[in-house]
Every structure is written in C-alpha cells, then in structure tokens.
Amino acid sequence: MTATPEQLLALLEAPHWKQPGSTSRRPEGPTAKRTEGQAAVNLHVLDHIAEGHDALARAAKLAKEGTTLAKREALALREGQAMKSEAIIGTHYRVRQMGCPACGCLTLLPKNGRAFCISRHCARAGMQRRWAFRELAFVGPGKVMEIRRSDPDRIPKDARPLRWLVGFFTETGLPVSMSTLRRLASTHDLPHWYNPMNHREHLYAISDVAIAHAQHTRATQRGECAKTSGRPPCTGLADMFFAQTELAATVAEAKKLCSVCPLRQVCLDTAMTRGQVGQHGIFGGLTAGERRALKKGQSR
Structure with missing residues (x-):
C-alpha cells in the first residue's frame, strides 16, 4: 500500500533524515560552508517538512470547500507533496505510476524536483517534456499516442533488452x-x-515499446492509462514556449505545434484580452512582438 503524504512527512521527522548528508542534495552551498561551516542539520529536509505541513493544511482547507475544482486541487496538492517527499527519501513510486500527460506512456522519471518524460517520441526539438509534481498530479495522464518506430538503421540510445524492459514496467505498477x-x-x-x-x-527502444505497452494497458482497461482525454500539444514544453532566448528553430517548432492545436484561437484570445499581449512567450502561435503588432493593428 502506498504511503500517505502524512506518513512520508512523519518518516522525514526521524532523526536520521535531519542529519547533514542524509540526502543526495547538498545541505548548503560552498559560500555558506566557507563562512558558516557545516550546518548541524539538513536544512533542505527541515524546509521541506515545514512547507509540507503548510501544503497539507491548504489541501484540507480546499477539500472543505466541497466544489469539484477545489477537491481536485486539494488532491493535486497532496499527491504533489507526496512526490516531493518520495524524491527526498529516494523512491519514486508515484511518479513512475503516472502516465505522461502528453503521450500517455509510463515513461516519467523524477529529476531535480520535476518529472521528465524519457520517450524520444514525446520530446520536441530535442527538449524533454517536464512537469512540476503538483502540476503532474493535477493534469493526470493524457491520450496514448499512435505507434511510432525508431529508425531501424541506427541503434538509439534508449535501446534495451526485453528482460530490462520487464523490470522497467514492473516499477510502474503495471x-x-x-x-x-x-x-x-x-x-x-x-x-x-x-x-x-x-x-x-x-x-528494443524504450520509446517504441512504451507506446505499445500503454496501448495494451488501455485496451485491457487497467489503471490510469485507460483515460483518453487529450492534452494541448504544448503540454510540458514550457522550456520551448517560454525560452529565454527565442531561437528561430525553437520558435518555428513551437508555432508548428500551435498550428495543430484545437485551442489555438482560445489561447490567443486569452492572451490578447487579459493583459498578456506583451508577456514573454508564445501564445496562440504568436510571439510577444507579433501579439503587440496585432494589437496595434486592431486599435487603428
């Protein structure tokens, strides 16, 4: 049985986890070490415990509101908090059991406090899709993509033997x-x-087999992969749509995704009417400069 967020926080309250070096994350930076020396406790764990109790309190308050959206947000807060606690402890049961919101496959792995989809078929312009844990818990798995195949003339980096893939999918709970x-x-x-x-x-490529596995799971109506709700193609690609430097190739790839999105006009209308005309990023297939030019032309 999966531990609750409260049980995971109680585990982190144990003296072991409060000791320096109890987690792989450095308790303090090099500057702090030179000026203050080694901390007597793991400050990262202490901060996480305090933030965790605050998050669970907010979730309880939302649950009392009784509305569908409030209940969903409360559940996402609790699950996101549990994922953070598991990442500190060194486990990743919840993340591995979640289907990717973009491709629907069980190919999510935690890294640096976020969940990354390792499928090459799900990536865009060489960028892996990623989600904050709370966001991942809120949106849930997406529709499973159609079967895709790697180039048979080149061995991909994610090629693994079937015995390894059996263990990989065992960790997903399916x-x-x-x-x-x-x-x-x-x-x-x-x-x-x-x-x-x-x-x-x-x-066999993990990316190829993962889609077949997800489709098989959906066909047998087991687990979260049975859900078929689609997601906008920009899901999990914040690095592409809000890149600090808008490279021509990246912008072109983002606009290509926008061109096939059924929510493109809604996204653009929202950006144009809610004060996001000049906000950094691509909305509805237009950059900030293009939206400003469009707004200027409409005001004439």
Whole structure:
C-alpha cells in the first residue's frame, strides 16, 4: 500500500533524515560552508517538512470547500507533496505510476524536483517534456499516442533488452511478462537490433515499446492509462514556449505545434484580452512582438 503524504512527512521527522548528508542534495552551498561551516542539520529536509505541513493544511482547507475544482486541487496538492517527499527519501513510486500527460506512456522519471518524460517520441526539438509534481498530479495522464518506430538503421540510445524492459514496467505498477512484450513487439513490427554484449538477445527502444505497452494497458482497461482525454500539444514544453532566448528553430517548432492545436484561437484570445499581449512567450502561435503588432493593428 502506498504511503500517505502524512506518513512520508512523519518518516522525514526521524532523526536520521535531519542529519547533514542524509540526502543526495547538498545541505548548503560552498559560500555558506566557507563562512558558516557545516550546518548541524539538513536544512533542505527541515524546509521541506515545514512547507509540507503548510501544503497539507491548504489541501484540507480546499477539500472543505466541497466544489469539484477545489477537491481536485486539494488532491493535486497532496499527491504533489507526496512526490516531493518520495524524491527526498529516494523512491519514486508515484511518479513512475503516472502516465505522461502528453503521450500517455509510463515513461516519467523524477529529476531535480520535476518529472521528465524519457520517450524520444514525446520530446520536441530535442527538449524533454517536464512537469512540476503538483502540476503532474493535477493534469493526470493524457491520450496514448499512435505507434511510432525508431529508425531501424541506427541503434538509439534508449535501446534495451526485453528482460530490462520487464523490470522497467514492473516499477510502474503495471507489470508485463516477457512473452507479452515479445508479442507486442511482433504485433506492431517494432524494430530491433542485436545486442553487442550478447548476440543471443535483441534490443528494443524504450520509446517504441512504451507506446505499445500503454496501448495494451488501455485496451485491457487497467489503471490510469485507460483515460483518453487529450492534452494541448504544448503540454510540458514550457522550456520551448517560454525560452529565454527565442531561437528561430525553437520558435518555428513551437508555432508548428500551435498550428495543430484545437485551442489555438482560445489561447490567443486569452492572451490578447487579459493583459498578456506583451508577456514573454508564445501564445496562440504568436510571439510577444507579433501579439503587440496585432494589437496595434486592431486599435487603428
């Protein structure tokens, strides 16, 4: 049974986790070490505990409101807090069990306090999609994408043997047997390569197999992957749509995604009417400069 957010915070209250070096994260920076010396406690854990109690209190207050949105926000607060606690402890059960909000696959891994989708088919312009834990808990899994296949002439970096993939999907809470993976790979004609370390076994791309696994899970109506609600194509790509430096290639890729988004006009109208005309970023397929020019032309 998965631990509750309260149980995880209670675990972090133990003396072990308050000691310096109890987590992989550095308790303080080099400047603090030179001027103040080694801290007697792990300040990162103490801050997390205080913020956690505040988050759970806000969640309880929202739950009392009784509205559908308030209840959903309360649940997202609780789940996001639990994901943060698990990341500190060194586990990632909740993140691994969540389907990607963009591609629907169970390919999320935690890193630096965020959840990243490791599927190459889900990335855009070489950028992995990522979500804050609270955001991930709020939006939930998205619609599973159609089958995609890697280039059979090149071994991708995420190529792994089937025995490794069995363990990978076991950690998601939706295990699959070796025979089922073989059947899925054969049914969808997924490319494979000889393992240079063991010529008796084949390698398959995680990105290819993950889609087949998600579709199989959806077909059997198990778990969150059964949900089919779609997401805007910009989901999880804040680094692309709000890049500090608007490179031509990045802007072109973002606009390409906007061109097929059913919410493009709604997004643009919102930006034009709610004071976001000059805000940094791409809304409705237009950059800040293009939105200002459009606003200027409309006011004439």
